[in-house]
Amino acid sequence: MRPHHRTPRLLGTLLLMAAAGLSLAVGSAPAATGPVAEPLGRVIPAPASVEPAGSPYRITRGTHIRVDDSPAARQVGEYLAGVLRPSTGYPLPVTTHGSGGIRLRLDGGRFGDEGYRLDSGPSGVTITARKPAGLFHGVQTLRQLLPASVEKKTAQPGPWTVAGGTIKDSPRYAYRGAMLDVSRHFFTVAQVKRYIDELALYKINTLHLHLSDDQGWRIAVDSWPRLATYGGSTEVGGGEGGHYTKAQYQEIVRYAASRYLEVVPEIDMPGHTNAALASYPELNCDGVAPPLYTGTDVGFSSLCVPKQVTYDFLDDVIRELAAITPGRYIHIGGDEAHSTSHDDYVKFMDRVQPIVAKYGKTVIAWHQITGAHPVKGALAQYWGLDDTSAAEKAQVAKAAQNGTGLILSPADRFYLDMKYTEDTPLGQDWAGLVEVQRSYDWDPGAYLPGVPASAIAGVEAPLWTETIVRNADIDYMAFPRLPGVAELGWSPASTHDWNAYRVRLAAQGPRWEAMGIGYYRSPQVPWPTR
Missing domain, CATH: 3.30.379.10 (Chitobiase/beta-hexosaminidase domain 2-like)
Structure with a gap:
């Protein structure tokens, strides 16, 4: 409007x-x-x-x-x-x-x-x-x-x-998302529902669930049961992990729908797959299963691209996941596949994307897919930084010019697991320190050079959980940044003004306190005196 x-x-x-x-x-x-x-x-x-x-x-x-x-x-x-x-x-x-x-x-x-x-x-x-x-x-x-x-x-x-x-x-963008990583640390159905309620307050309409990674596989797959029972048995730091039964996943989907959020499940591939590789030796090129992994390094794992069993496996996983996901999308990851050659990566994406389509879903992948051949209708999720190389940004822009839609999740703006300051007790800082003003004060419609405004499907704020364990951790890292993400996704660009926004944001503090949300009291915001 x-x-x-x-x-x-x-x-x-x-x-x-x-x-x-x-x-x-x-x-x-x-x-x-x-x-x-x-x-x-x-x-x-x-x-x-x-x-x-x-x-x-x-x-x-x-x-x-x-x-x-x-x-x-x-x-x-x-x-x-x-x-x-x-x-x-x-x-x-x-x-x-x-x-x-x-x-x-x-x-x-x-x-x-x-x-x-x-x-x-x-x-x-x-x-x-x-x-x-x-x-x-x-x-x-x-x-x-x-x-x-x-x-x-x-x-x-x-x-x-x-x-x-x-x-x-009415909203500026149709896609306004938040991602919760339940792989690095597992979160129960009740914990996910709590986050859904917090997202709904600010008109977020998509919950992206990161269901698999090196540290844990979190969704039951009947045809490959060890994925959940063994691959889901641990988490970062060696905790007991966990997984969702199909009924539990469907309960999350139903609850999200009651708050008008669509669930987008992600199975990350071909990298970030150690939990799957540890569960089934045949998915490894050498036929030897690696041990379960509880660290935080990335880029060391890969499905075996030449093996047919890889695609039989993914066909089963996507088929079963699609059957319990009423939403439009399945996210296939695709980032940090450092142990997969470029040629193998392209071959892999060319084979996997049609599987998603076969089961009636649309592909979302991290923006590295723009270095392969995104299928018609696919969305690429950009997680680069302000200073990401011009060549990488140009690759994304070219895909956008050719019809690939973009979801913007720049890590040094929207990653909710980035520390606010050097003293923030939780989170990481590899993308930089992200205070509230930095998270809010940019325009998604003008962020990537050469990208048509019509190619921006929307925005999403990921919350990776290497250091996030409890509800209180989610709240502290999401608030007060999450409402700004929601505003950039919903509100007309003409309303975006940091000095005005920080006053409105300050007024939310007593509301969060009434809701039991413990938030970071950024010195950039004129919070009411308690």
Whole structure:
């Protein structure tokens, strides 16, 4: 959606007022004790159009959540009620009848697949969308318009007011992802679900699961059972590892879908394959299985490109994975294949990509695939740096010019496992130190020279887990950088301004605290005093 012509100026005015500590309430009701409504302009990702107007709406014990008579709309309504009931203490019944209150409405208007319109005034709040995903994203905006204490799991005093006005919104890019590496360290279904909920708050719509690597194979494959039972039996540092049964993986997929995220599973190949090679000797060129690996080096392993059993193996794996993955994509890795010759790499990719297509899926691979022959429709995920060689960038640009779509994940901007500073207790620094401003302050549409803007499918923030073990580790490395990733993927480029963004980001701190998210209090952000 083209942003409203007044949007950048209006957002800037709102945010400068916020930075100065001035009230942003427009036409608000008489002041009440307790938390106040967040201004319309404080949302992350920044909406395409914000028009404050009139008096606010106040959620009360008598508020209903009214939905269209469809299962999808009711599901979004129940989700919203589940967020609001614990903190408000209100019953908030979900109904298809009545008037006023909070209205979730499906309409065939010009909102796109994920866009929405939010109208707030004294009589109620209405979220209108063409598709249920748009309703869900509108609900995330509504959450941010309520006081941060709405996120708590116990009853809070309120009042629960929503500033008056209209937001019209739709995303810049269709692909807005986050990757969780469950191979270096294994994360349970419950832990993955928790991360999904955090991603959903900022309108991320893709969860990329890195399911195999040298240190562990994390998905059950019936035709090759030792992949999971043996290849998944350890992790970095020698822990017990783990794997998902097919039922557990499908539970993750279902849960993600309920939050309007699509799961993209990755089986990395031909490198990053020691867990598979250790599980089945015949996958090695010399027929000898290496020991399981619990270190953090890369580039030493490779499937045996000349052997037919390699492709029989991958056909089975992709077939079984595709059958339990309703999403469009399967990620085939392809990075750091240092133990595979260039010629073998090209031959390998030429044989594997048609297998993915055979089972009805579209290929995603790391950007090294642009040195081979990406099939029509494939997406290449760029993880290079600002100072990656001009030749490598030109190779990626040429593929983009020839029709290969790009997902941008520059490691020195978007890798959530990079340290913020030298003193960050977690993470790595091989791509550099990535403070919050560096992560946010760039434009995906103009990042790679020679790449047509139309070739950018979207953005993704990977979180590799060599040093990440607990939920608290995920939270600390993802927050506060993840919302900036989401904003670069969702919001119009005209709204991107670091000085304004850092004020909006600071306002998220109390919300994360209410949600139990322990975050890095970057000195670049003017966090509220605790």
